[in-house]
Amino acid sequence: MAYGIKLRVWGxxxxxxxxxxxxxRVSYDVMTPSAARGILEAIHWKPATRWVVDKIHVLxxxxxxxxxxxxxxxxxxxxxxxxxxxxxxxxxxLVDDGKNRQxxxxxxxxxVEYVIEAHFVMTDKAGSEDNEGKHLDIxxxxxxxxQFFHQPCLGCREFPASFELLDDEIPVSCYAGQEKDLxxxxxxxxxxxxxxxxxxxASMNDGIIEPPSPLATEVCA
Amino acid sequence: MILxxxxxxxxxxxxxxxxxxxxxxTSVENISFAxxxxxxxxxxxxxxxxxxxxxxxxxxxxxxPAAVTRTSGVKANFLWDKAAYIFGxxxxxxxxxxxxxxxxxxxxxxxxxxxxxxxxxxxxxxxxAQWNCSQAAESVARFQSWEDVCNANLVFRLDGVPGFIHDRxxxxxxxxxxxxxxxxxxxxxxxxxxxxxxxxxxxxxxxxGVRGGQTSGGYIVSFNAxxxxxxxxxxxxxxxxSAFAYTTALNFLLSSYSRQKIxxxxxxxxxxxxxxxxxxxxxxxxxxxxxxxxxPAEQDDRKTAKDIHGLLKAVRDGKKxxxxxxxxxxxxxFYILGxxxxxxxxxxxxxxxxxxxxxxxKVGQYYRELSMVRQYDSEPEFPPLWRLLVQTATLGKxxxxxxxxxxxxxxxxxxxxxxxxxxxxxxxxxxxxxxxxTYFRAxxxxxxxxxxxxxxxxxVSFDPERKDSPYLLGRxxxxxxxxxxxxxxxxxxxxxxxxxxxxxxxxxxxxPMLLKNSANHIAKLRKDSDKRGRAIYLDRMxxxxxxxxxDYPTTQNAQEQGLxxxxxxxxxxxxxTKNTQEG
Numbered sequence: 001m002a003y004g005i006k007l008r009v010w011g012x013x014x015x016x017x018x019x020x021x022x023x024x025r026v027s028y029d030v031m032t033p034s035a036a037r038g039i040l041e042a043i044h045w046k047p048a049t050r051w052v053v054d055k056i057h058v059l060x061x062x063x064x065x066x067x068x069x070x071x072x073x074x075x076x077x078x079x080x081x082x083x084x085x086x087x088x089x090x091x092x093x094l095v096d097d098g099k100n101r102q103x104x105x106x107x108x109x110x111x112v113e114y115v116i117e118a119h120f121v122m123t124d125k126a127g128s129e130d131n132e133g134k135h136l137d138i139x140x141x142x143x144x145x146x147q148f149f150h151q152p153c154l155g156c157r158e159f160p161a162s163f164e165l166l167d168d169e170i171p172v173s174c175y176a177g178q179e180k181d182l183x184x185x186x187x188x189x190x191x192x193x194x195x196x197x198x199x200x201x202a203s204m205n206d207g208i209i210e211p212p213s214p215l216a217t218e219v220c221a
Numbered sequence: 222m223i224l225x226x227x228x229x230x231x232x233x234x235x236x237x238x239x240x241x242x243x244x245x246x247t248s249v250e251n252i253s254f255a256x257x258x259x260x261x262x263x264x265x266x267x268x269x270x271x272x273x274x275x276x277x278x279x280x281x282x283x284x285x286p287a288a289v290t291r292t293s294g295v296k297a298n299f300l301w302d303k304a305a306y307i308f309g310x311x312x313x314x315x316x317x318x319x320x321x322x323x324x325x326x327x328x329x330x331x332x333x334x335x336x337x338x339x340x341x342x343x344x345x346x347x348x349x350a351q352w353n354c355s356q357a358a359e360s361v362a363r364f365q366s367w368e369d370v371c372n373a374n375l376v377f378r379l380d381g382v383p384g385f386i387h388d389r390x391x392x393x394x395x396x397x398x399x400x401x402x403x404x405x406x407x408x409x410x411x412x413x414x415x416x417x418x419x420x421x422x423x424x425x426x427x428x429x430g431v432r433g434g435q436t437s438g439g440y441i442v443s444f445n446a447x448x449x450x451x452x453x454x455x456x457x458x459x460x461x462x463s464a465f466a467y468t469t470a471l472n473f474l475l476s477s478y479s480r481q482k483i484x485x486x487x488x489x490x491x492x493x494x495x496x497x498x499x500x501x502x503x504x505x506x507x508x509x510x511x512x513x514x515x516x517p518a519e520q521d522d523r524k525t526a527k528d529i530h531g532l533l534k535a536v537r538d539g540k541k542x543x544x545x546x547x548x549x550x551x552x553x554x555f556y557i558l559g560x561x562x563x564x565x566x567x568x569x570x571x572x573x574x575x576x577x578x579x580x581x582x583k584v585g586q587y588y589r590e591l592s593m594v595r596q597y598d599s600e601p602e603f604p605p606l607w608r609l610l611v612q613t614a615t616l617g618k619x620x621x622x623x624x625x626x627x628x629x630x631x632x633x634x635x636x637x638x639x640x641x642x643x644x645x646x647x648x649x650x651x652x653x654x655x656x657x658x659t660y661f662r663a664x665x666x667x668x669x670x671x672x673x674x675x676x677x678x679x680x681v682s683f684d685p686e687r688k689d690s691p692y693l694l695g696r697x698x699x700x701x702x703x704x705x706x707x708x709x710x711x712x713x714x715x716x717x718x719x720x721x722x723x724x725x726x727x728x729x730x731x732x733p734m735l736l737k738n739s740a741n742h743i744a745k746l747r748k749d750s751d752k753r754g755r756a757i758y759l760d761r762m763x764x765x766x767x768x769x770x771x772d773y774p775t776t777q778n779a780q781e782q783g784l785x786x787x788x789x790x791x792x793x794x795x796x797x798t799k800n801t802q803e804g
Contacts, residue, residue: 020224020412020442020457024568028224065334065629066570073446102446105561105568139752183225184412195452 003138004054008165009039010113012159013065014154015106019186019197025106027155029062029180030204033211034188035155036116038165042152043140048126056209057115059173065110073102112154115170139164173207180204188214223572224441224459224467226556228413230493231470237497240728241284245465246397248287248426250507251280252301253373254365256790257380261342262347265380267364279423283377286396287465290424297326299333299396300387301376308361309354309372320354333399334392341379348377355492411460413467422464423456430475432484434562439566441471443562475560483509485606486627488570495554498577499546503529507584508634510603527534532667533603536585537592542578551578559628570628573635579764590668594682594794596660604661612661613647615654623647639673647780648764650756650788653722663790666783679787683795688769691781695788697732697766698724701797702741704759707752708742721789729773736794739763 015027016035033053040051072095075176084091095101120139122130142148152161185202200212214216232413234242243249257266271278286299296317297306305311327349334342353360358367377386386392410417427438442464444455459467474481474491482491483505490508494501506529506647528546535545543549557580559571575583588603607619610630614621629641650656670676680687689692702716709773714793724731746756777785 018461019454021569022451023443024441024566025449025561025570026223026572054689071448073448102448103563105563105570105573107569176451183222184415186412189452195454196409196456197452197458198414199410199415199458201665 004117004119004168005040005136005142005143007040007043007118007163008113008166008212009116009118009154009161010060010109010153011154011159011161013108013159014156015108015110015159016155024104025066025108027106027108028185029109029182030058030202030209031056031112031114031116031154032197034186035117036114037188039116039154039161040118040139042150043101043163044135044142044151046130046132046135048123049120049135051118051120051168052121052213053116053118053211055079055115055174056211057117058175058204058207058209059115059171060111061174063110064107066105066107068103068105069186071102071104072100074100079181094107108159113165117170127188177205177206178204182209187211190214222574223569224463225411226495226574227467227470229495229774230474230556231396231466231499233495234470236475239280242475243284243287243469245462246287247284248469249282250284250285250288250301250374250598252285252376253280255368255376255378256307256348258341258344258348259377259380260344262344262349262351264348264360264364266379267361270376280373283385290427295325297322297329299329300366300392301437302326303374304357304371304664307375308352308371310356310725312368315354315357321355322689323349323352326729330615333395337391337395339386339389339391341377341382341389342392342801344379345386362634363780371759374733376611397778407456409458411463412458414460416460419460419462420437421456422459422461425457425459425464426472428468428471428475428560428567430477430479431485431560431567434567435565437633439562439565439567439754441569443566444600445565455656477485480505485509485631486610487624487627488561488620488631490557490559490571492557494556494557494577496550498550498553499548500577506579507533508599508606509607530603533584533588536581537588537603540580540587549577551576551581553577555580559631561624571632571635580635586637587634587668590671591664592681593660593664593667594791596790596794600660604664606634609661609665611657612665613644613651615651616793633672640669643674645669645783649722649779649786650780653725654717656721658721658786658793659792663787666787667715670780670783670787676780676784679784680791682790686688689784690770690774690783691777692788693726693766693769694728694732694773695775695785695790696771696792697763698735698785699789699792699796700759700762700766701735704739704742704763705744707755707759708745725785725789727776729775732773736763 014027014031015025016032017025018028022091033056036053040053045051056185075205076093080093081091083089120132120135122132143163146163151157152159152163153159180203182202182204183198187198187200190198198214202209202211231242234240235244241249253269253271255268256264258269259265270281270283272281273279285301288298289296303311305319306322306326309319311314311319313319330349332347347445356370361367361370378384381388385425407420407421408418411419411421412467425440425442427440428434429436429438431439442457442459444450450612471491473479474493475489478518479491480502481493482489484490492504502505506526510529510533532542532545534543543551553576555575555577557571557573557575558569560567562568563572591604595602610622610627611617611619613623613626626641626643626647632638633640647774648662648669652662667679672681684692698716698721703718704713716738720731720735724735742758744762746752772779
């Protein structure tokens with residue numbers, strides 16, 4: 001844990017969508033490790049580094065809420081962004097077609113607060129000028145100033161996350177002294193392996209979830 | 222969590238032989254007739270399997286090889302199906318389409334049963350081989366009326382042998398083998414059971430029985446548009462066995478005879494426990510107590526109704542549920558799932574995991590807050606949610622209930638969270654529009670004031686000691702109305718019809734005028750020698766209440782209006798009960 005960091009994140013809404021219910025979205029009870037990784041990457045990430053989430057602390061009680069939103073049912077056709085970049089045009093997507101509309105309901109989380117404990121490892125893309133100390137310093141400096149590459153979010157882009165680098169002790173969770181089985185939870189997507197989803201059996205002890213490393217044997221799909 | 226809990230419910234019910242939970246590879250279908258075949262494949266008889274008499278005949282629920290998901294196109298089931306598939310004819314006769322269906326049934330049967338030499342199975346093959354689709358109606362009419370048979374589901378039976386052909390062990394073995402080989406599906410880790418390298422389910426069985434949903438069922442897990450797909454994963458990592466288990470459990474809980482479901486607003490709620498508990502079958506009655514005046518038909522039901530009533534009383538009065546039902550295990554995990562249809566899909570509107578004891582405590586708190594003196598004895602002591610909701614809807618029609626309000630109220634009842642913010646204005650609006658404070662509305666106002674505005678105390682029944690001005694103003698209004706009622710019996714439009722809403726919102730504008738009028742009413746009463754006593758009584762009452770009030774406020778906010786209505790309701794109710802005490 002020499003290069004570990006602690007980041008407190010919070011927000012009004014969060015939706016860590018379950019893969020089986022991602023049409024009518026239903027959130028996991030708590031933040032998933034891949035969502036935590038996403039937040040860290042929003043603040044600082046380089047090909048030379050890879051974030052590993054060690055612990056997720058759940059500080060506030062798990063509360064669900066519902067919203068219904070009007071969305072579209074199709075994605076931007078794939079070549080479109082490519083041509084736009086090549087020919088320097090404007091990127092747009094016409095969604096006014098009535099058949100393209102979908103009303104979708106989401107069961108999401110309200111009023112969440114987490115502490116992410118994580119560290120990073122160097123990948124084989126690391127050059128001679130990369131070292132752990134340097135990237136740790138960059139991350140700490142950026143996080144302390146509130147800088148990010150893109151707005152960190154709590155599961156969905158529309159639910160922004162506030163964050164703060166935590167130097168002090170981690171606050172005590174409201175689930176301290178309790179044990180809760182969360183069932184199988186998405187750990188991450190194995191991008192090297194045809195984007196296979198990896199799952200792990202999540203359990204929350206004292207409000208802390210300790211995801212295994214994606215490289216651990218217990219999660220290899 | 223949701224699918225996981227449903228999966229364990231399936232496993233639990235599978236161990237219970239009385240529950241009739243279908244095993245893997247089968248499903249429960251409505252079957253009306255069995256074709257009795259001879260070993261040579263001749264049709265010997267058509268047996269009526271339906272229960273009931275006359276117009277009330279119902280098909281039998283029977284475990285058969287799992288139904289295929291049929292939306293359009295021709296797909297046959299194994300060893301059972303509609304007449305169109307088995308006879309190649311239905312009401313329209315032996316059309317081209319029906320012959321195609323008949324052919325599909327035949328082909329599917331041969332595909333699975335290539336190696337089966339079971340005499341029953343052979344008989345079915347022979348029967349199909351010698352069947353003439355165009356003479357179906359005549360052949361069937363020898364045994365049963367063609368109108369009945371041509372729309373029903375049919376199974377096969379071998380003459381003189383008990384049991385059905387699809388139940389014969391060698392046939393079942395072949396069917397299961399087919400189910401396992403069939404999966405050209407991709408392989409992965411199941412996110413319900415955690416098993417690795419298992420075939421993943423492509424299409425999950427649709428869920429039927431959600432109110433407002435499509436009759437063919439809706440999907441909880443579906444990826445029917447490109448925007449729903451991430452990372453090219455167009456199916457959930459759910460193993461075929463797990464998918465079967467959770468859909469079967471859901472369909473079981475949602476079936477029409479299930480006692481573990483209720484519909485509130487546009488949402489259908491189902492609930493189940495992790496372990497069997499004595500309360501599980503009655504929980505619907507805890508949320509939605511049946512009306513007291515309804516006479517339960519059976520002795521058994523009457524006892525249950527009494528039990529539920531006693532239990533509700535106990536939890537409302539803040540007692541432990543175990544005081545009433547000593548064998549109740551209050552630490553059992555309980556799950557509540559609220560589903561609502563959205564296009565061809567189902568959305569999860571509500572999900573809660575809680576312990577039984579905690580749940581009962583929440584329900585007790587809810588009824589405690591709602592408890593209100595009843596206007597008529599016939600009104601339920603524990604009002605069912607829909608009766609309350611109907612009181613918030615225009616014209617008292619259930620289709621006018623706001624789904625948001627219905628959902629919010631249910632959520633408040635089950636989780637103990639605040640009532641929806643718009644409950645108070647909606648109820649006040651209805652009172653203003655209908656000039657009527659009913660028992661249910663008064664109860665809703667009280668519950669809202671107690672929980673959402675943290676008002677410390679709102680009385681259940683008439684409280685002459687209460688001194689806050691909205692309550693007193695409400696009482697005053699009731700007395701003024703009573704004075705008019707007695708002075709001019711049968712008036713076309715009473716004070717209440719004209720001024721109830723205005724008096725609550727702007728007392729200073731309305732009440733002085735009403736007071737002046739009531740002086741006339743009381744004067745009129747005084748002139749009548751029989752009613753002089755009443756005149757003095759009502760006059761004194763007005764004086765007493767006025768004595769407690771400093772001034773009439775120009776306006777009252779929604780909260781104060783709510784209390785006004787409760788004061789009005791209590792005083793009015795008091796006029797009708799007090800007679801006996803006055804002596």
